[in-house]
Amino acid sequence: MKRTSSKKPRKQRRFRRKAELHLRKNVLKVHISKELKKKLKTRKRTILVNKGDRVRLITGSRKGHEGRVIDVDYKRLKIYIEGISRVNSRGNDNPIPIDPSNVELIDGNFNKDRLRILNR
Numbered sequence: 001m002k003r004t005s006s007k008k009p010r011k012q013r014r015f016r017r018k019a020e021l022h023l024r025k026n027v028l029k030v031h032i033s034k035e036l037k038k039k040l041k042t043r044k045r046t047i048l049v050n051k052g053d054r055v056r057l058i059t060g061s062r063k064g065h066e067g068r069v070i071d072v073d074y075k076r077l078k079i080y081i082e083g084i085s086r087v088n089s090r091g092n093d094n095p096i097p098i099d100p101s102n103v104e105l106i107d108g109n110f111n112k113d114r115l116r117i118l119n120r
Contacts (some may be wrong), residue, residue, distance in 0.1 A: 014075060027077050030055060031104040040110065042118045048071035049079055049100055057081075060102055069096065079103070 016027060023111070029046040033056070037043070049055070049069055055067045062084055065107040071080040078097035085093040110118075 021074065024074055024077060025036060027038060027102050028079070029078075029101045031058075031105045033106045036106060040115070040118060044111070044118050044120075047105060047114070047118065049103075049105065050108065050114075054106050055079075055103040056106050057084075057098070058104050060098075065094065073097065076120060 004011050006012065010068040016024075019027070025048055026047055030049045030053075031046055032042070032044065033071040040055075049072060051069050051072055053069045054066060056070060057063050065081070065084060066081040069079050070082050074078070076097060077100075079100055081098060081103070082095075084098065085095045088094055108114075
């Protein structure tokens with residue numbers, strides 16, 4: 001599918017809904033916090049979020065909450081963070097899907113492959 005350059009929300013949503021996996025990965029990138037940028041000595045702004053990374057919510061009613069990523073959903077383009085859930089009518093905790101644009105990375109597992117991506 002061709003990348004859209006339209007400003008229309010309808011076409012933007014359609015692109016995200018029908019995008020192939022290699023294009024969906026670009027949507028699942030999160031901002032890197034200023035402290036982590038200094039620690040890693042990088043100028044990159046975003047990186048792909050992985051399961052197990054520590055993130056902080058920067059918008060919404062749960063702003064400031066920190067937690068580990070427990071799941072990354074490539075189909076729905078959402079991430080799930082431990083400690084952020086809602087209780088359903090049966091009393092079960094269901095994790096709340098969160099858009100990656102609403103969080104920033106504060107810590108993660110940076111192996112040599114991930115560091116190579118940051119230092120391109």
